[in-house]
Amino acid sequence: MIKWLYLFFCKVGLHRYEKVDINYSFGPGGSTETIKCKDCGIKKIIPTETISCIKVNCENLNLFF
Secondary structure (H helix, E strand, O other): OOHHHHHHHHHHOOOOEEEEEEEOOOOOOOOEEEEEEOOOOOEEEEEHHHHHHHHHHHHHHOOOO
16 A cells, blocks of 8 residues: 555655675775665665765764664
């Protein structure tokens, strides 16, 4: 019943991501994480440095939980 609501949020751009794969490396590319939306299945590959910066900014601003 809520599935249609989650798909609507995906159309708007609000996804519910889960970590699928984490690759650690020490080269210039650095580590990456592959995340996938639980509802629509879209996948993204994100550098780990970007994710840690997003977490720090959100914690400092108290935007989430």
